[in-house]
Amino acid sequence: MNRYAVIDLGTNTFHLLIAEEEPSGKIKEIFRERRFVKLAEEGIGTIGGAPYRRGMEAVQLFRRILAAHDVPVDQVRVFGTAALRTASNGPAFIREVQESTGIEIRLISGDREAELIYKGVIMAVPPTEEHMLIMDIGGGSVEFIIANHTGVLWAQSFPVGVAVLYKNFHRHEPILPEEITATHEFLRQQLSPLAEALVRFPSQRLVGASGTFDVLQFFLSDEKAHLLNATIPAERFFPFYRQLVAMDDIQRRNMKGLPLDRVDMIVVALILIEVVLEMANIHQITVSAYAMKEGMLYEMMRR
Numbered sequence: 362m363n364r365y366a367v368i369d370l371g372t373n374t375f376h377l378l379i380a381e382e383e384p385s386g387k388i389k390e391i392f393r394e395r396r397f398v399k400l401a402e403e404g405i406g407t408i409g410g411a412p413y414r415r416g417m418e419a420v421q422l423f424r425r426i427l428a429a430h431d432v433p434v435d436q437v438r439v440f441g442t443a444a445l446r447t448a449s450n451g452p453a454f455i456r457e458v459q460e461s462t463g464i465e466i467r468l469i470s471g472d473r474e475a476e477l478i479y480k481g482v483i484m485a486v487p488p489t490e491e492h493m494l495i496m497d498i499g500g501g502s503v504e505f506i507i508a509n510h511t512g513v514l515w516a517q518s519f520p521v522g523v524a525v526l527y528k529n530f531h532r533h534e535p536i537l538p539e540e541i542t543a544t545h546e547f548l549r550q551q552l553s554p555l556a557e558a559l560v561r562f563p564s565q566r567l568v569g570a571s572g573t574f575d576v577l578q579f580f581l582s583d584e585k586a587h588l589l590n591a592t593i594p595a596e597r598f599f600p601f602y603r604q605l606v607a608m609d610d611i612q613r614r615n616m617k618g619l620p621l622d623r624v625d626m627i628v629v630a631l632i633l634i635e636v637v638l639e640m641a642n643i644h645q646i647t648v649s650a651y652a653m654k655e656g657m658l659y660e661m662m663r664r
Contacts, residue, residue: 364391365661366432367654368423370466372401372444372500372524373626374572375419378654379430382662388484388655392430394423397622400444401524405501408448417457424462438657440469443501443522471518474653475504478570479513481656482506485589485649486568494564494641497652498572498630500524505555507562515558521551523573526629534609536628541606544629548636559641567595567643570652572623573630577601578648579618593646595638602631 362381369376379392396419403409408416427437445451446468455466469477478497486493488510495506501522507515530536530544549556568590569577577593578584580601584591605613606628613624623630637643 362389363662364430364432364436365658366427366430366437367657367661368420368437368439368464369654370416370420370439370441370445372405372442372502372522373397373399374500374622375416375423376654377423377426378658379427379432380658386662388651388658388662392426394426396422399500399524400448401500401528404528405444405447405525406449408444408450408454413450413454416454417461420458420462420464424464434463436661437464438661439464439466440657441466442469442474443471443499443520444524446470447501447520471502471504472516474502475506475516475518476513477653477656477660478504479506479508479516479656480659481651481653482568482570482649483508484655484659485651486647491566492562492564493566493568493647494559494637494643495568495570495649496574496634496637497570498523498574498633500626503633505558507558507564514562517554517558519551519555521548521633523626523630523633526633527626531625531629534611535607541632544632545636548633549640552636552640555637556640564641565644566647567637567641567645568647568649569634570649573627573634574646574648576619576623576627577634577646582648589650591648593648595643595646598634598638598646602635605631 366379375396377394381389383389398415400412402412497504499522581593581597582591
């Protein structure tokens with residue numbers, strides 16, 4: 362069986378996924394690893410010294426894992442997203458990775474991210490005639506796609522990822538009411554093209570891909586975590602949101618089931634989701650187990 366690998370070098374998290382294609386055409390996961398490198402820890406304009414080293418160490422680890430799993434180099438795709446697109450020393454990072462590991466990083470645009478996210482999500486959440494709003498929250502950017510069974514109707518990437526929101530708005534613990542208000546105002550202004558798209562393509566079902574949505578699934582869904590998708594009534598979100606934004610970082614750190622690497626940015630991520638739920642009048646949240654990495658695997662397997 363052919364073995365494929367995808368490495369997603371995100372603003373907060375570096376992911377490695379190794380998989381094979383089953384005879385049915387489905388993805389058979391062989392190995393998955395993630396490292397929280399937080400490239401934008403010192404700002405998205407330049408990758409700071411410590412995050413730069415963490416990122417380099419993560420890629421070198423992934424290179425060793427690929428060798429141990431006998432993945433051919435021509436069956437590996439490595440892509441960089443918002444932080445590597447915008448950081449002044451992003452090109453230096455890409456060069457150093459290639460020199461030290463032989464891995465070639467391809468920078469992809471926000472539009473390309475959205476295309477891959479859609480291809481991944483529909484393998485886990487089959488589309489229907491009803492419009493669905495797909496949302497993928499990254500550290501540097503957030504991708505939105507409105508789609509149905511005919512395909513993508515509208516898509517756009519916005520530079521409002523959680524690392525950006527956290528650095529600009531979440532300055533106190535717990536977050537202050539005026540910081541929440543400022544985040545709301547910023548998001549409503551930035552996401553005005555989304556509001557306009559929702560007038561043309563009303564969507565009352567939000568499909569969330571990975572990251573913060575995995576946290577919502579853990580705390581709010583009655584369904585098992587191993588399923589390709591899980592459904593959460595939107596009304597369950599709001600009490601959880603109010604509970605989290607009232608906590609300080611120590612209380613969040615002590616919250617059983619909340620990954621430590623998400624403790625700092627979970628509050629602004631929930632504010633972002635709350636804005637979108639209200640903007641679109643969402644009734645149902647579906648959490649997709651698949652996102653951009655699986656979309657890239659799908660393309661590679663269909664090549």
